[in-house]
Amino acid sequence: ARSNTALGRGLLALLSRDTIDEATWEEVEDTLLMADLGVGPATELVDRLRVRVRTLGERDPQRVRAMLREELLAVVDPSMDRSLSTSRPADPPGHPAVVMVVGVNGTGKTTTVGKLARVLVAEDKDVVLGAADTFRAAAADQLATWGERVGVPTVRSDRDGADPASVAFEAVKTGTEAEADVVLIDTAGRLQNKAGLMDELGKVKRVIERSTPVSEVLLVLDATTGQNGLKQAAVFSQVVDVTGIVLTKLDGTAKGGIVVAVQRELGVPVKLVGLGEGPDDLAPFDPEAFVDAIVG
Amino acid sequence: MFSSLSDRLTATFKGLRGKGRLTEADVDTTVREIRRALLEADVALPVVRAFTGSIRERALSAEVSQALNPAQQIVKIVNEELIGVLGGQTRRLRFAKNPPTVIMLAGLQGAGKTTLAGKLGKHLKDTGHTPLLVACDLQRPNAVTQLQVVGQRAGVEVFAPEPGNGVGNPVEVARRGVEHARDKQYDVVVVDTAGRLGVDAEMMQQASDIREATQPDEVLFVVDAMIGQDALAVAQAFQEGVDLTGVVLTKLDGDARGGAALSVATTTGRPVLFASTGEGLADFEVFHPDRMASRILDMGDVLTLIEQA
């Protein structure tokens, strides 16, 4: 019943009000914003939490933190399939699994290829690297050094500026002839707003697929990246159909919260995380650890 | 995806039109929109807070309430404040009275330091200097090779006595680089260093030791324009670790709004000197605070509107 007395209104306001004070709510929102979740997702999450808290009549800020953790974990979605397709495709037979690694400049693509090769070698797989970054100074040398480090061959062009699609094609061909299990293709960093470079990337993939299907396209996102990360993911997905995210540089202070929006908007799961510059600093994405790092 | 700040402010101001005077509630609404725009542009939250605080104060002051069009006056204030924080006038490189001038580059992994070394080398050479690039990243695979290639493309000498890939002492190389420049009459030394995290105490100490050994005239913090909230913590760590003298914002050829510029300028109190705008050696320009302000706020058209008013 609607109350018209001043006392009644006061009581009503009191009952419908959050039992947690505004300062706490602000803190909760700040936590999410400072992790690069973005204003939209952060506000939505806090609003949902407010409703829950109000319904439950929760009064303990500690419990609210725990509920925040639950809500965030739900958004990150632990049930997503985060496995890597690195098995040789059944059809056509006789071909290696091909993994392409893509992303904007300096995110950690080449390093990720090196680390991933290490993991696959440890699984007893035969791996070939393809240096399809023919553009950046010493990019192929950098990849070849990684190859030596982890004991796998690198297919590269003998000159700078060669056609990256041809190098990728050659690498896959070499992998097929050598009956390798996996071919990892490193590509040049490119900003997603450069149409010409994005077309070039699309071509690399198409040319590979003339002989062999591409099993995985991993987009490497730098955890320090802010809201632009969503645009990166959107455009790269459009051009090469990204199948998984590698979130690098999580060993720093950045939380990488932009991947929450990336997963939600594009449905592309984070599969791996980079935790350093060494060969062993690659790990499967762990939703709980990710959320705990944000919630604290 | 998001409507731009200019759209949103225009909508907000529509409701205000004709009132002639802004109430506190009007100011709050406007400030909230500005807050949101800054956050979407990746300005760090504490910086957003301080910034909108001063906007609010000025918006409630006499200069606004007596203005012909208070709403537009607010936008003007936002723009002015932003340009102010970003450095107002551009500052040029500082050269040493007794050459060689030493420029040390520092920053996170992958920010664009080595590429910048090449760009600076070319720029300096084009302006009549004799620069020397010094390869002090002895950690990342083939960082030395990369600098050598970049130097070759720029037509600039590279001092690289150690092969890198884990071999050699970066502090020693830096010291010898400056010595070499002095002996061989190079007048500017650009010291390329390894990427490092703000929280890596050991690597921060190394950067500090390089600074100590080379006594640079400029210590430039190289930061990726795409960086988000972490810009604050990282800038703080580098400021404390190596005492920066200036900032270079890279990858501005992308479509990130670049709010980090504001975060970094606020925390370090150091001016942004240059903008890196591509992978090529010539993709490099003097930083323009006014353009950056418009970019962060995405309000080029609002400013045009104001000029017409």
Ligand SMILES: Nc1nc2c(ncn2[C@@H]2O[C@H](COP(=O)(O)OP(=O)(O)OP(=O)(O)O)[C@@H](O)[C@H]2O)c(=O)[nH]1
């Ligand atoms: N701390 C840390 N550094 C990383 C990580 N992954 C890569 N890096 C470093 O980030 C820098 C860039 O890595 P690269 O692998 O060269 O990046 P990229 O994406 O191949 O770069 P481009 O090919 O130039 O676009 C290097 O200094 C790496 O050592 C990580 O997980 N943590």
Ligand SMILES: Nc1nc2c(ncn2[C@@H]2O[C@H](COP(=O)(O)OP(=O)(O)OP(=O)(O)O)[C@@H](O)[C@H]2O)c(=O)[nH]1
């Ligand atoms: N689009 C674009 N790319 C850039 C710019 N500056 C650097 N890059 C690219 O960013 C990547 C990383 O650049 P580097 O110069 O190797 O960065 P770094 O800071 O030396 O990296 P580390 O030594 O590994 O810490 C490379 O692919 C560069 O070509 C820029 O202004 N725009």
Ligand SMILES: [Mg+2]
């Ligand atoms: Mg690379």
Ligand SMILES: [Mg+2]
């Ligand atoms: Mg470098």
